[in-house]
Amino acid sequence: MENLKNNIDHYMKLKGIKMYTHLLVDIAHELGIKGQEAYEFANKEKSNFSKMLKGERPLKYDFIIPLEKIFGISLARLLEENAYKLPVKKENVPFNKGFRYYAYLDDPKLYKEEFDLLLTKDGESILTQTDEFEKTFLDYVVEYHSVNGVRYLHDEYGIKLKWFHNQFEFSKGKGITYIHFENYIEFARLVASMNDVELFNDIYDPYNMFFTNHHYGAENCIFCQSEYLEIILDNDGLFNSIFEIKPYELKLGNISRRKKQVESITYRPIINPIINNCLKYALKHLDKYKHRAIDILKFGIEHNRKIASKITFTDCYICNELGELKNFKDKNYYDIVVFVERDIDVNDDEIKSLTNQLLKFNKL
Template identity: 80%
Template sequence: MENLKSNIDRYMELKGIRMYSHLLVDIAHELGIKGQEAYKFADKEKSNFSKMLKGERSLKYDFIIPLEKIFGISLARLLYEDAYKLPAEKGNVPFNKGFRYYAYLDDPKLYKDEFDVLLTNDGKSILTQTDEFGKNFLDYVVEYHSVNGVRYLHDEYGIKLKWSHNQFEFRKDKGITWIHFENGIEFARLVASMNDVELFNNIYDSYNMFFTNGHYATEDCIFCQDEYLEIMLDNDDLFNSIFEIKPYELKMGNIGRRKKQVDSITYRSINPIINNCLRYALKHLDKYKHKAIDILKFGINYNRRIDGEVDFNDYYVCNELGGLKNFRNEDYYDIIIIVDVEVNDDEVKSLINRLLEFNKLK
């Protein structure tokens, strides 16, 4: 931390900040702490801050953005060995606004006016950049709970989880960017906390992967992960959305367009994740029995309705997600409710026994 101390001392001098306690008060103000509480904060933190400057403990993560804003430079520069030797005029220290800054402020106007035009030196979008910690903008959206950032990415870039290994797609001005994001579960929790079901289901598009791949690939897929299924089961609005029958337009790729002679196919179905939710609920009846019962009761009526619309002998269940197809073609007709878990609960077993089973492909 020797470099950091030297640089902090230098920039304190440039900014006319005489004491570390004064700097801590400024940090408190940046954190939204006002009045006498800011001075109490400074008094509480001065010992730890002193230890940090001596290299006895690490810099508090909450202090990074405030220090960058106060000094007008990035943390990367503060950590640079000779940064404090570089010439700079008092009150005119250049502030390189990185994506961390925008996620921290989470200001819709700044996103609209500034964020979109930021490019790296090679002309790539700011979305693909990583900082000195190896983190990207999505990491900081999660860390700072930047709900306006989520909405901005949805409205302007059409952010959508597309493929089996937690890869997010961004589309803007006919360009497409893909980002592999390991923190997809925490991002899902953040999006779910916004209480906007349509937004959540647009970003975590369980229809696309199903109708494109016909399955959810491997256990690495977020739609198969326990934590994601718990998000769906614990949030009543998200849970209720899995029963909705809605149109879903699947746009064809080049091969699909040549084969089908159409640009897109519109399916109408319940949410393809419904059987994953049921499977998880049945395995954890101690916590989700009521949710399993809700799905089974729905399935009893829904499967019977589908049976009344088709010739039973012509259709079969083609995968573990309940996809229903006609033997004569490869297009999906619908999704039905299936059970492939053994349970000991009598009430649940009685409902399972009432669930109409379709033929399965052997």
């Protein structure tokens, strides 16, 4: 850590900061601590900060962004040997911007004008890179609640969750990048907090899962996870979207495009394929989601009747956990109906009454 101390001393001198206590007060201000509390913070952290500079303990993660902003340089420059010898002007210290900084500022203009220019030496996108904390740009988007970063990734890179591996897909131009991201649930919470239903459903897209796989696949599929289902059930806009009956355009991959000689396939309107998993979860947690279960069952009663009126009832059957309805005599037929799993037993008269009214199809 000797380099860190030398470099911090150098940039303190450039910035006219005479004491570590004064630097800690500036750090406190960057952390949103004001007034007398900032000085109390400085006195409290002075001993720890001294030990960090001596290498007796690691630099606090919370100090990274404040130090970068105060000195106008990246942490990498602070840690780099002889960095303090680089020619700099006191009034305009150069700053090596990194993806952490962009997520922190969350400035749409900077995303548009500069972010794409950040490439590694081998030409790979910055989206795949990690910093000294093994974190990616996506990690910092979640950490700093960077809603403009979410929109930028959606509009410019077409970010989508690939549900079968819980990975994110980014496509820009002709290239496609896949990133494994452990915080996909926290990212979902962030996107949901933006109250943009269309944006959320485009990134977390159960229709893609339905038309490409026809079932949830692995047990850890995000659409089966309780935390994800609660995000849907807790958000009025997202919850109401599961009742929408709409067509779906499936964009084909390279192999399918060559085989079918089309760019995409548009499927006729169906309800959101996640509806039955939402119902299942709500029925298992009636203490919190009884009102949601009632809404889904009431919708299902009417929806199932409409579907039954258009088919020969005995020819059709539910073929999977999504509630997909197939026809023995027509291999091209498909729809989604609302159903209740046989193993779910509820002790609620109102729910039982609605369940009894729900038209039940044969299930294989």
